[in-house]
Amino acid sequence: MAAPGLRERRRRQTMAEISEAALTLFEERGLEAATVDDIAEAAGISQRTFFRYFAAKEDAALPAHREFEDAVEAGLGQADPEADPCEELGKVYGRALQAFADNASAASQRMLRVSRLLRREPLLRAALVRHSAARNARLFQALAAKFAGPQADDLQLRVAVELCTGLARAAFDTWTERLEAGRPARLPEIFVDAQDAAQRVRTAF
Amino acid sequence: MAAPGLRERRRRQTMAEISEAALTLFEERGLEAATVDDIAEAAGISQRTFFRYFAAKEDAALPAHREFEDAVEAGLGQADPEADPCEELGKVYGRALQAFADNASAASQRMLRVSRLLRREPLLRAALVRHSAARNARLFQALAAKFAGPQADDLQLRVAVELCTGLARAAFDTWTERLEAGRPARLPEIFVDAQDAAQRVRTAF
DNA sequence: TGCCAATATGGCAGTATCTGCCATATTGGC
DNA sequence: GCCAATATGGCAGATACTGCCATATTGGCA
Numbered sequence: 001m002a003a004p005g006l007r008e009r010r011r012r013q014t015m016a017e018i019s020e021a022a023l024t025l026f027e028e029r030g031l032e033a034a035t036v037d038d039i040a041e042a043a044g045i046s047q048r049t050f051f052r053y054f055a056a057k058e059d060a061a062l063p064a065h066r067e068f069e070d071a072v073e074a075g076l077g078q079a080d081p082e083a084d085p086c087e088e089l090g091k092v093y094g095r096a097l098q099a100f101a102d103n104a105s106a107a108s109q110r111m112l113r114v115s116r117l118l119r120r121e122p123l124l125r126a127a128l129v130r131h132s133a134a135r136n137a138r139l140f141q142a143l144a145a146k147f148a149g150p151q152a153d154d155l156q157l158r159v160a161v162e163l164c165t166g167l168a169r170a171a172f173d174t175w176t177e178r179l180e181a182g183r184p185a186r187l188p189e190i191f192v193d194a195q196d197a198a199q200r201v202r203t204a205f
Numbered sequence: 206m207a208a209p210g211l212r213e214r215r216r217r218q219t220m221a222e223i224s225e226a227a228l229t230l231f232e233e234r235g236l237e238a239a240t241v242d243d244i245a246e247a248a249g250i251s252q253r254t255f256f257r258y259f260a261a262k263e264d265a266a267l268p269a270h271r272e273f274e275d276a277v278e279a280g281l282g283q284a285d286p287e288a289d290p291c292e293e294l295g296k297v298y299g300r301a302l303q304a305f306a307d308n309a310s311a312a313s314q315r316m317l318r319v320s321r322l323l324r325r326e327p328l329l330r331a332a333l334v335r336h337s338a339a340r341n342a343r344l345f346q347a348l349a350a351k352f353a354g355p356q357a358d359d360l361q362l363r364v365a366v367e368l369c370t371g372l373a374r375a376a377f378d379t380w381t382e383r384l385e386a387g388r389p390a391r392l393p394e395i396f397v398d399a400q401d402a403a404q405r406v407r408t409a410f
Numbered sequence: 411t412g413c414c415a416a417t418a419t420g421g422c423a424g425t426a427t428c429t430g431c432c433a434t435a436t437t438g439g440c
Numbered sequence: 441g442c443c444a445a446t447a448t449g450g451c452a453g454a455t456a457c458t459g460c461c462a463t464a465t466t467g468g469c470a
Binding site for chain 3: 210211212215240241242252253256260261262
């Protein structure tokens with residue numbers, strides 16, 4: 001990708017400022033008490049402009065997740081079509097989670113803020129799912145298209161997608177909770193542990 | 206539980222009528238195009254009364270899921286605390302899904318209508334998650350409390366809950382899709398197949 | 411450099427969701 | 441048959457979001 005251009009850079013900058021303002025206000029006042037007007041004012045823009053950057057109030061807290069899911073989708077595009085689809089999906093998630101290997105990094109700190117909000121704001125969780133639903137459907141389609149063959153049973157692939165997204169969710173939640181409790185936690189390791197835990201659950205069936 | 210009383214019966218009746226009207230309008234016009242005023246008028250009540258029965262527009266389509274999740278939660282309360290928690294959770298879900306064993310039953314038909322809507326309305330999926338988030342947290346707490354012990358690792362239980370809810374979701378989706386495509390499908394069997402599918406996914410990692 | 415087209419922003423009116431408040435009606439128990 | 445509890449309706453208001461138009465800023469090009 002060439003030079004992003006001044007307009008594009010400015011756009012990203014503004015979006016980041018809005019998101020930062022939204023995150024702060026959500027943390028301080030709660031998701032519902034913080035109004036779009038508050039956020040817009042804190043970010044130095046009008047309400048109308050806010051909705052040109054984010055389609056809904058809650059979305060302003062979720063660009064970090066959007067980027068993560070973009071990374072998963074992009075990673076899947078480069079997966080080996082010959083290998084086992086479920087295994088490839090697990091690897092792709094594992095690699096994407098490496099972006100949060102260092103708890104002190106800016107990316108991790110930002111993701112942790114959102115994760116904490118997600119834990120106490122069901123509405124935010126719902127907003128996340130609203131986008132993830134469409135994305136998971138695409139993921140499912142991509143998997144089915146890429147790995148067309150005898151193993152491409154619809155239920156099998158659907159379960160693989162549900163399992164991986166569920167494991168990622170569980171890993172994020174556990175990571176956030178343990179750090180909040182002052183315990184050590186590293187996301188990639190937790191994801192591996194979650195995979196092991198899933199193994200044990202299956203054998204229990 | 207004694208006689209429900211006239212008031213309670215009437216309340217259930219009204220709620221069912223609102224839900225029926227909402228479901229029909231959502232199917233005909235789509236979730237966003239159908240307004241609360243439309244639904245209220247079709248159900249013969251005022252808008253204000255609608256919001257006394259359902260906290261949000263989308264909720265009017267979801268009492269079937271609410272009942273299902275109530276059944277899961279109740280079933281878990283009666284689970285054997287000595288047994289393996291993950292196995293018990295799987296059994297509880299399996300039993301709850303038996304309510305939809307007969308595709309022609311009223312319960313199945315109603316659930317199928319909602320499931321079809323869920324497939325094409327991400328907003329409805331989001332509304333469902335909004336409630337399920339709190340419920341899953343309770344499920345997790347209940348599991349942890351009931352099966353306190355060395356095996357009650359937080360990550361392990363979280364994964365079990367995510368896995369079971371994910372499998373149930375995959376089973377519902379597959380059930381709905383296959384029936385829509387004119388293929389035979391029976392929900393309890395699909396859930397068992399989903400458990401088997403999960404077995405295969407784990408070995409993939 | 412200066413102009414033009416593209417794009418970003420703001421303001422404003424309008425719709426829809428959802429809530430609080432009060433008045434009225436219906437209901438269940440004594 | 442009366443009284444308290446509860447259900448309902450109407451209305452005003454807050455907030456989320458959208459369409460439309462006017463204005464300003466920007467990037468490319470002569």
